[in-house]
Amino acid sequence: MNIAVLSGKGGTGKTTVSTNLALALKSNYIDCDVEEPNGFIFLKPKIDKTEQVMVEYPFIDDEKCTSCGKCVSVCQFNALAKVKNDIMLFEKLCHGCGACEIVCEYDALTYKKRELGNIESGTVRDISCSRGILNISEPMAVPVIRDLLKNLPKGINLIDCPPGTSCNVVTALKYANGAILVTEPSEFGLHDLKMAVELVKMYNIPFGIVINKDDGKNNIIKKYCKDEEIGLMGVIPYSRSTAILYSNGEVLYDDFDHKILFDELSKEVKEVLKWN
Template identity: 70%
Template sequence: MNIAVLSGKGGTGKTTISTNLALALKANYIDCDVEEPNGFLFLKPDIKETKCVLVEYPFIDDNKCTSCGECAQVCQFNALAKIKDNIMLFEKLCHGCGACEIVCKSGAITYRKREIGKIEKGMRGDINCSRGVLNVSEPMAVPIIKELLNQLEKGINLIDCPPGTSCNVVNVLKYTNAAILVTEPTEFGLHDMKMALELVKVFNIPFGVIINKDDGEGNLIKKYCKEKNINIIGAIPYSKYIAIDYSKGNILYENLNHKYIFDELCARTKEVLQWS
């Protein structure tokens, strides 16, 4: 079973919940926030394997190129441009669709590969941990996310999504059976949770909400979920001691003062989601 943990915005506690809930569920942890993966800062797995992620890009043979410009015209991503009598390549915009190679009548275009990031795998006790890391200055995270999710282990996989509702999140949800939405009891939290809810509904998968920094009151998130008949899996209390622990990179689940919170979230997750 693949469970996505997502939020409509960054900074809601998505990774805090993902890492600790993975331990409570005894689930494999997959960090798909490849632009800023930080789950390993908490889990500290023993990394056993590193693999480079490669993407294709067009290579233009100047000896064959007639500068007709048809490749630039067919490119839907503006990776090629005709400047006077020259063809310019912006390789980081290329999606590797192959259209330019097809229309090139002189056979001047072939494809080569370049590295855009890597995938790391390791173990934290009995659970598998994996993450993708996008190289600095690379604009496209989706190829790494797809490579990461095409290698999912059997059993329960807890997938730490990128923040927001971009195409990166959409590509994660394609692989999932259920979702957990993490939010906080603020106007910004509610606004962005609504966006994430609409996205999850498109995939027609079961989902529930976890409230981070909960004040214990009937806050706006609880009121909204009640009105819309949305299941609340549970909440993490607003606590200075929790903040101190995770700011130090500690796992909350290993602290007896906090462990019960994630044991309760674990039990409720199995109730709310269609467990399989």
């Protein structure tokens, strides 16, 4: 079973929930927040394998190219531009669709490969961990996420999604059988949670909500869950002890009180997601 952990906005505690819940469920952990993968900071797995993520980009043979501009016209991603009598390539904008190669009548376009990022995998406490890392200055994270998720191990996989509701999240969500939405009791948290809920509903998969930094009151998130009849899986109290453990890069699950909290949360996850 693949469980996506996502949030409408950054900073809600998505990775905190993902890493500790992975230990509670004894599941595999996959960090798809490839622009800032920080789950390994807490889990600290021993990295056994590193793989490059390669993407294709067009290569223009200047001796064959007539600068007719057909490749520029067909490119939907503005990776090619005609400047006077020359064709300019912006390789980092290329999605590798192959349209430019198809329309070129002079065989002036071929494809080469370049490194976009890499994937690291390892183990800790008998669970498998993997993460994607996008190279600095690269604008496209989707190919790294796709490579990271294409051969998921058997068993329970906890997918730590990127923040927000962009195409990066959509790519990760395509592999999910269930979802956990992490939010915080604030107006911003509620606003972005609503967008995440709509996104998950599009995929018609079971989901529930976890409130991080909960104030213990009948806040706007709890009211929203009640009004919309959405399962509230659990809450993580807003406490100084949690903040200290987190700021020191420690695993909350190693603390007795937090272990009880995440063990209870794991039971609720199984119930809400109709565990099989």
